[in-house]
Amino acid sequence: SQKIEQNSEALNIQEGKTATLTCNYTNYSPAYLQWYRQDPGRGPVFLLLIRENEKEKRKERLKVTFDTTLKQSLFHITASQPADSATYLCALGSTAGNTGKLIFGQGTTLQVKP
Amino acid sequence: AAGVIQSPRHLIKEKRETATLKCYPIPRHDTVYWYQQGPGQDPQFLISFYEKMQSDKGSIPDRFSAQQFSDYHSELNMSSLELGDSALYFCASSFGGEGEKLFFGSGTQLSVL
Numbered sequence: 001s002q003k004i005e006q007n008s009e010a011l012n013i014q015e016g017k018t019a020t021l022t023c024n025y026t027n028y029s030p031a032y033l034q035w036y037r038q039d040p041g042r043g044p045v046f047l048l049l050i051r052e053n054e055k056e057k058r059k060e061r062l063k064v065t066f067d068t069t070l071k072q073s074l075f076h077i078t079a080s081q082p083a084d085s086a087t088y089l090c091a092l093g094s095t096a097g098n099t100g101k102l103i104f105g106q107g108t109t110l111q112v113k114p
Numbered sequence: 115a116a117g118v119i120q121s122p123r124h125l126i127k128e129k130r131e132t133a134t135l136k137c138y139p140i141p142r143h144d145t146v147y148w149y150q151q152g153p154g155q156d157p158q159f160l161i162s163f164y165e166k167m168q169s170d171k172g173s174i175p176d177r178f179s180a181q182q183f184s185d186y187h188s189e190l191n192m193s194s195l196e197l198g199d200s201a202l203y204f205c206a207s208s209f210g211g212e213g214e215k216l217f218f219g220s221g222t223q224l225s226v227l
Contacts, residue, residue, distance in 0.1 A: 032214065034214075034215070034216075036216075041202070041221075041223075042220060042221070043118075043204050043206070043218030043219055043220055043221050044157065044204075044206075044216075044218050045218070046215050046216060046217065049214055049215060089156065089157075093212070093213040093214065101159055101162060101170040101172065101213060102147070102159060102213045102216065103159065104149075104156040104157045104158075104159075105156060106155070106156045107156055
């Protein structure tokens with residue numbers, strides 16, 4: 001069955017360091033992969049989308065890589081700040097039927113300490 | 115900028131009661147998605163609508179139904195509520211039906227007692 005795995009344990013890093021979050025998937029051929037940020041009790045907020053034919057994408061302090069051979073995406077936050085503390089979800093979409101159904105991973109909680 | 119609006123924000127119901135959740139997408143967005151998120155869980159896809167037609171269905175119980183209206187707002191109707199239905203229900207919208215760049219509402223917290 002289709003499966004998405006993210007770092008199950010919380011990631012604790014020091015302010016100013018680079019946070020790296022991992023998203024692995026199996027039995028899936030996504031047309032694109034998305035990263036969302038979720039704060040407690042709030043809806044996910046879209047951060048970045050990377051397509052299957054793209055290797056890397058950047059937006060300000062964020063960088064996403066997508067390796068369809070390894071079936072893995074890495075999400076980096078450089079110069080991390082305490083305000084970056086949140087849960088980060090990866091989500092996969094498929095071109096199958098173009099229905100827009102997104103499957104989310106369970107998320108990784110990031111804690112940036114001052 | 116206008117965001118996705120969900121109502122109510124909180125809802126408390128008894129077992130076997132019915133509930134209706136409403137979602138107003140961002141103007142000009144033609145696709146609406148419903149997700150259910152239990153405590154500490156990832157959002158689970160329930161159902162989506164593109165241009166007022168159901169476009170995909172996920173793990174939505176038969177007791178639940180949804181529709182998208184002519185003004186693109188959507189309603190999720192839940193009947194014969196069970197304790198296990200207690201969760202945060204999110205609506206999201208996007209432009210185009212391919213699931214790219216979803217904008218989520220603040221959610222409806224449903225508690226079934």
